[in-house]
Every structure is written in structure tokens, then in C-alpha cells.
Amino acid sequence: MNIGILGTGMVARTFAQTLLAKGHILKLGTRNVADTLAKPGNTNTGLLSFADWLQSQPGIELGTFAEAAAFGELLINVTSGGACMVALEAAGEANLGQKVLLDVANPLDFSNGMPPTLSIVNDDSLGEAIQRRFPNVNVVKTLNTMTAAIMVNPTAVSGMHNVFVSGNGTAAKATASAFLTEQFGWPATSIIDLGDITTARGSEQLLPIWIRLWGALQTPMFNFAIVR
């Protein structure tokens, strides 16, 4: 399948490598291709420069947000929360069409330091804001409640744990859920449908405790399980 990924950071790369290995054709979208290719790596986090990473992944292409959106039959939004709406505007309404958009972004605001707050919260969510602005897109909020290594490999955490989906379209949520199962190995029984896109408020507001748990547990390799 042709898949368009909006974003070029660590999460985007994790998705791209995993989906490339599954035989898909990937195009990553960015604001400015030349700038992204010129950007150095991050020696603190060990993140390769995008150009170095791209060279190690033959078959993955880089384009503008518009090109990635036009290319993908299914789209994944992994832009940073603050850049998200600008990226989607650049992707363009026509290119986004009525496609299923897996919205993995969180509206984290680091402008006041750590821990971040949420720039959209409580009576609204980033998922809803995207759906309002692009009413034809089939937005499905999902995977935003865990670290990238677990998103694409749920066996990295032991035992039963969960991933949430929120969206207005039943068919789009079924497509998204099947994608999670087939591409990443999420058991169907681990996928919890929270309801319409307004339930993205719930999953996005998991981030504040997620960040504190990262500190308390000294690792991001954990996930939420809903046990009964």
C-alpha cells in the first residue's frame, strides 16, 4: 500500500521502517525538503540526521507535506502538536481528500518547559480540531498514548495492554483497527473503541500522567492496560 507519513522525527521514522519491512511504499512529508535534508542529528538523543537515516532506508522517499498526502492511500500524522495544523494546511484539503488519517499527534506545549502542558484540552482536542477543519477526512485518533517502539511492536510490553481508537466513522475505525492488527500485531481484543472523535480528549489527556510515569519508572517502555 502507498502510505503517506506527515512528519520526519523519531516516531515518523519508526513507522516508516516498520511499514517498509512489511512491503509498503512510504513517502514522508515535511515543510521544506531541503531544510530537512540539511538538518543535523541530535547527539543528545542519538537521533541520526534525517539525511543519514534516509540513506540507510532504501525505498523510503521524502517529499513535501502535500506530496506525502497526495501519495498515501492511508495517512499517518506524527507531526509535533504545535506544528500539526500548519502541516495539514500545507498538505492541502484536496490531497487529504476522504482518506483515513491516523492521528498520532499530541498537542504538547513545551513553551513553559517541562513537564509540557496541552495546548488544546478539556472541552476540545487536537483530534477534534483536525476533524473540524477537514470535515471530509476520516480522522482516527490512535496510538498516541505510548512510546513509538510499542506502537509498532506491542510485544515489547509483556501481557495484555491496550490501544485506543477515537473517530466519527465506523468504517474508518475498522480500517484503522485492521491496520494496527495486520501491520503491527495489535490483538483485536486489545483495541478499545472509545467512541466518536470527541473521545480523543480522553486519550490526549493521558499524556500528562504518561510523562510523569516516564519519570517515575525511568523508562518509556510501558503502556496502559485496562483490567477488569
Place this chain on the structure above:
Amino acid sequence: MNIGILGTGMVARTFAQTLLAKGHILKLGTRNVADTLAKPGNTNTGLLSFADWLQSQPGIELGTFAEAAAFGELLINVTSGGACMVALEAAGEANLGQKVLLDVANPLDFSNGMPPTLSIVNDDSLGEAIQRRFPNVNVVKTLNTMTAAIMVNPTAVSGMHNVFVSGNGTAAKATASAFLTEQFGWPATSIIDLGDITTARGSEQLLPIWIRLWGALQTPMFNFAIVR
């Protein structure tokens, strides 16, 4: 131990009955004793009138917020989020003293219907607001992320699941954690110390997804587990 419970609703009663059975002496606090005793039950939820319930629980006493706060060596705040600060003002700074206050309340705002929003959120929390207003009180936010039947009986949910504690005082959190273990049976390994009282932002912001999960699962008998 003499325990003061601020509140008279379902959660207050669940705590009181459980702690009475463990041999403690309980005083529940309310705004106006006569009003609380005159209030009818709720036929929709099956909640007994307070007077009927009290009659079935010999040994539990009802008093004002101030009387309950003065009585308890340890205090439990289970007032509704909107009434919380008023209740604590009525309890009085002198009566609250430097006691450990288990803050189980959530700042839920039902004024715009269901689902509720949070009246304090994102860069603040109810736990922090209480701690700011009563700097001498040893506020420990805990147990606010599950239904009352699970708070006092973690075996009601199968397998490992978690309860969070947030607070500024190490000794107060140790007291609270020991209380959870000894009175309710929470395994020490299931108690996660999130950090100082600002981490109450994290546990209070679990409520939006908790409420959606209640809808999706059609039962409140579930809890969050953090799995690795």
C-alpha cells in the same frame, strides 16, 4: 484510629463501611447535618437516603465538616469537585492542622452536561489548589482514578492494576501508602508514587478517559494497570 471523612455520598459511605469493619471510628462531615439527614435517597441509582444508611451502620457518626476534620487523625476528602474548596474552608485550617488528607476528589464539572469537563486542569489541579490554600496539610492525592468499590477492594479487579499517589511530603505518602495496603489490601508493588502534588494533574486528567471507558465497557468495574 479516628478517621474523618469529608463527604456523605456513595464514595464516603463505601470508605466508612469498609473502615468501620476494620475497627476504626468514623465521623463523616457535611455542610449542614439537618439537611443531610432530611435528604431523600436516589431511586435512579438505588442510593439510600443518608439517614437510612446511617441507621444501618451503628457506630458511624455524622457531623459538620469542622467536626469531622477535628475528629480525624487522618482525613479523607471525598466531596464533589465543585464543593471541595467550600467544604475545606468550612472544615477550617485549625481543624485540618498538619494532618494527612487523602484527596480522592476530582474537579468534575457537570454544568454543561455529560461528559463532564474538569474545572481545574492542565497547568493546575484540585490537589495543588488544596495544598496551596492549606500549606500545612499533608495532601496526598490518591484513589481518584477508579470506582469506589475498587478503591477499598482491589481484588474486585483481576490481576495486577495500579493506584497512584501524589504529594509533597515523603512521610505523608508513606503513611498514605501504608493505609492503602493495611486497610484496603493494595499490594505495595501496585502503588505508584508519581511525585510531588503537581503530578495530581496527571491522575485527575485520567478522568476524561475513565468516563469514556465506562461508556465503552458498560461497567465502572475496571482499573488502569501500567504494564512493562
